[in-house]
Amino acid sequence: MDKRSRRRTIVRRVLLAALIIAAIAVAPGAARLIDFGVRVGEGAAVESAVAPFYLAPTPAPESAAPGTIVRQEPVVGAPGGAKAWRVLYHSTDVDGKDTLVSGLVIAPAAPAADGSRTVVSWAHPTTGTAPRCAPSSGIAPFVFIEGLSDLLAAGHVVVATDYAGMGIAGPPSFLIGATEAANVLDIARAARLVEGIGAGDRVVLWGHSQGGHASIFAAQRAADYAPELTIAGVAVAAPATNLGALLSADIGDVSGVTIGAYAFTSYAEAYSSRLPADPLTTVLTPAGASAAPGMAKLCLLGQNSELHTIANPLIGSFVLGDPTKIPGWSELLTENTPDEAPLPVPLFVAQGAKDTLVRPEITAAFVASQTQAGTAVESHVLPDATHGTVALDALPSLMKWMGSLR
Template sequence: MHPRDSADIWSRTRRVRRGFVVAGVLVALLGGVLGADAIRRHIEGEADLQTDPAFYTLPAPLPAGEPGTIIRVEEIASAPLGSTAWRVIYHSRDLHGTDIPVSAVVIVPDLPAPAEGRTVVAWGHPTTGAAAKCAPSLGVDPFQLIEGLHEFLAEGYAIVATDYPGMGVDGASAYLLGVPEANSVLDAVRAARAIDKAQTGDEFVLWGHSQGGQAALFAAERAATYAPELTLLGVAVAAPAANLSELMSDDIVNVSGVTIASYAIPAYEAAYDDRYPDGEIAAILTPAGSAATPEMAALCLLSQNKEIHAIADPLIGGYVRSDPSTTEPWETLLKENSAGSQPLTVPVFVGQGLADELVKPKATEDYVTLLCSQGADVAFHRYPGVTHGLAAYASLPEMLLWLSTVTSGRTPSSTCP
């Protein structure tokens, strides 16, 4: 997500199509209810913050557990109106298969669940940072970034939203590392099944935006082998970070690329320390870039935007020595963490804003072309004038229609030639 786009994700438009008198009454009543609920949620959210340090602090060493096994769970008092939610910490696996703890939130509607259990929408959030404190579940409103939350609840879906490894619970960052991100998404679905009151079934759909698009696509590629007891129905992404080589090459010349790289470099150094000698991954940095990276990597995109710009803006054009996409070992690592190495056998939805300056339309076009060449069933939608921050919201109307199609067992129409 571009730092300047961060405010866009709060922008939504609604219309009232009623007569003046009826509309006035409904708006007044609805405004009163939603206003009171917003106050309640804020108060409860502030109270939740007081208990967060104890909840997220785990014993060391952590007792071993199978992927998806719950370590700790608590109900969230500030759940949206008409829903019940939990904060959960569960076992997952890192790039090397090592047991790690990961945090997430689970939300279900206060509606009767079907006999087979609720279908799950597994959400992959866009970039919020790479440090533990930047986890969405740690926010006063831990549901704020889940694009489509209210629509999914209204349709009876359960929502599972992982923080990704290293966020929420202290640990090594998995920023833009496809395998551990994917594992954390799939294991969050497993963890939700272990919450009796959630009443989730074994069917799920993946939905992700930007970084979350990469996580969702990798999860789709890995689902059948990593979590064979689950049934993946489809994967939907908006402005996905699918091709990291194109993403880094396109953006390293601006503040977005500097920010993304500052999050990725420490994560890649830790993940690949067994493959590359100390300093080889970070050697791409200029002296100024090397000095600035630790401080930038500790900043959160949404809450510390001003601080990020103060450090990153002067580094534009002078953060790295060369284009990472054509410089080893980055050339190899970016390819390894780009989606598309395995064909997808479930329906795919892709939404892309044509005014996106972070995930460029061409990068998504290239990924869709790859999917089509692999025989995937792809519904590709382009949105003129839509920037990166609004890509998921712009996609929602058509994504929801696609979702109802795949969850009803029908095959959506494909835009592949």
């Protein structure tokens, strides 16, 4: 790519980021918009230097304890009064195998005593499943961490995993509860190894959409997987809970086809030993099975039009039947749906009444089951919130709830 083409690409990405941020109202005030523009510009200026961070180390590192940092580097463009690092750390996949995962660690710039700061492990909503779709690798990696400025102002360290297979190549993780949970917990472990930021063992989990799914699984698994961490609570916005119900509700539109393509290709790879040969053909139509792998290489942000071009003709002719009734696939969807056992920590749930992707009635059923099971649940249904805005709209209630946690 010549310099002129590279410059045009950077300008397009800056404009895209600015449009996204305006649309989701992350920075409604003029001063914050200016600050955002400065940070995006800083990120664009160093974008070409970021790519080598995500290359696999040579020689490959030996397996290490989950949370062990392999590589870290400062990240420019952090919010005012904060400092940040891009990290590559050890985690595990659905089979418990060692894998490397990338992500961000952000902390208040003011010094703090070792172990004195709560770590908020942020789990991001769907951005894609390919390595280049990782949020930490973009020109504005902080802007999609919903509530980041408020969390930093409260004195917390914020960590944000990319999930396995994103950033650095690795095993799939999309809506695979065990992998997502490990990735979310292990970056909290990694934060304790960053010198001078005061990250402690107390962790709050916070996730939106796919990230809500990851956070719930992390809360369920933490006691066994990361017993040295004290999980104070788990907060989710429009969480992906009952995967079968969500798939059935969404598969009739372009978003459902796209999310389905991501999920089916991830499952086909991660669970290949448990599915028939050529597994996509057992759940998708010939056209769907042909298209899904290509869709999985495209990012939700920046390549949305290409995804829609592929997905639109598949509406109504993507799946062979109800995946919840197809042998092999039905078991996997159930396995990756949070169970109804009570969570061992307080739960905060925010749901937008105008959400057409994660349907309000499905979240309501999850809230009801957790309440009945005995979980301490605080639930908010926001009447004007959509899937894209619910996490931001919930921030005042979320911060109050976090402040009440022991």
